[in-house]
Amino acid sequence: MGSRLNPYIAFNGNARQALEFYRDVLGGVLELGTYGDFGSPEAPGGDSGTIMHGRLDTPDGFTVMAWDVPERVPFNPGTNVALYLGGDNPELRDYFTKLSEGGTVTLPLAKQSWGDEAGTVVDRFGITWMVNIRQRS
DSSP states (O other): OOOOOOOEEEESSOHHHHHHHHHHHHOOEEEEEETTTTTOTTOGGGOTTSEEEEEEEOTTSOEEEEEEOOTTSOOOOOSSOEEEEEESOTHHHHHHHHHHTTSEEEEEEEEOTTSSEEEEEEOTTSOEEEEEEOOOO
């Protein structure tokens, strides 16, 4: 398999809800490990049920990982990272629609100057998703 680069998203206590939402949108197998499962004393707010490591592997080959940060780790959500979904799979339109539920569309999904259909949404958890549907020639 070699090496892989995957997004690993930090949350402030709602990683479980976010990963379950992403599973509902993208499908796949979700693995969740809590601070209690790992015997870690660093559970955020002392809640041993918060997520120390979560991983979603989707049928399309996407992997999204997440955790709830403990108090020793600064939590500063920002807008400097976006998750990108691209390809020629028409199902990407459905992903965009589902990610938009409870979120904010910042660029409606439409044909762009480069010829592809593209859009951007900030989901209900504050994560930016860029979707680009390559148009077949």
